[in-house]
Amino acid sequence: MSKQSRKKSSKTSGPARFAAKAVAKSSKVKSGSAKSGGVKSAAKSGASSKTPAKAGNKAAKPPVKATVKKTSAAKPTSESAPSPAGLAPGMKAHGFKLPRDGGGTASLADYAGQKLVLFFYPKANTPGCTKEAIDFTRLAQAFADSGTVVLGVSADSVKAQDNFRDKHALSVPLVSDERHEMLEAYGAWGEKSLYGRKFLGIIRSTVLIGRDGRIAKVWRNVKVDGHADAVLAAAKEL
Structure with a gap:
């Protein structure tokens, strides 16, 4: 190949190379942004999935048992006790x-x-x-x-x-x-x-x-x- 034809070849291949590099760079950027977008969306997805998981865990916990403090029933006194239901014919009379x-x-x-x-x-x-x-x-x-x-x-x-x-x-x-x-x-x-x-x-x-x-x-x-x-x-x- 002659020097003249080699120069012509390099002239035509130079811009082509530059265009190829630009396309590669552009695709790299897009790939990177898509990648980072995917990571972010994955992160968001992970965060949103964690929230229901926590809620699910809370719901899964057994309910707290209500505690009632038992108090001994006060003995009825003559001042506070209500009258009994009443006497009825045929009942045995109370001794006194x-x-x-x-x-x-x-x-x-x-x-x-x-x-x-x-x-x-x-x-x-x-x-x-x-x-x-x-x-x-x-x-x-x-x-x-x-x-x-x-x-x-x-x-x-x-x-x-x-x-x-x-x-x-x-x-x-x-x-x-x-x-x-x-x-x-x-x-x-x-x-x-x-x-x-x-x-x-x-x-x-x-x-x-x-x-x-x-x-x-x-x-x-x-x-x-x-x-x-x-x-x-x-x-x-x-």
Whole structure:
């Protein structure tokens, strides 16, 4: 090959080489950007895939168990315990032994084989309770003739019962239940309401017990007028 033809060949191959280099460079840049874009998108993809994984891990953890601190149930007291559901005819009467007016005691066993009336009244020397006690005293002989003993029961002290008896010439024994034990047992202690205010107290009630020691009849939320006469009529029929 002549020098002239070699020069011509190098002249034509120079620009071609340059173009080839430019194309190679361009493809390299594109390849690199595509590569870096792929890496970034892969990174993003990895990041987004991690988030659900974490959430999945949290959901997979067992739930925290609720802890409840157990406290021992407070024993009911006469001040806080509600009255029992109530007595019903045929039930065995609850035994009791409590102080009474005059300094003695009264118990269920004292009246075994006799009919017994227990009238529970809220407070000595109040108008309703005074009238009720006087009515039972008025009929005391009629109750005795029917083989029935009558006892009045309240939460008043023995001293208050003595005063009540003397002031109104009462002949029926008056039992003092200051701890409300008998009152609660016979359902005569419970929630009351006065002028919209609720409180615990004695519910005016009467219980008739037969000769067999079982409940014969129960009166709740007693209205004083005519009550003693109604109880006497029930005792006579028993």
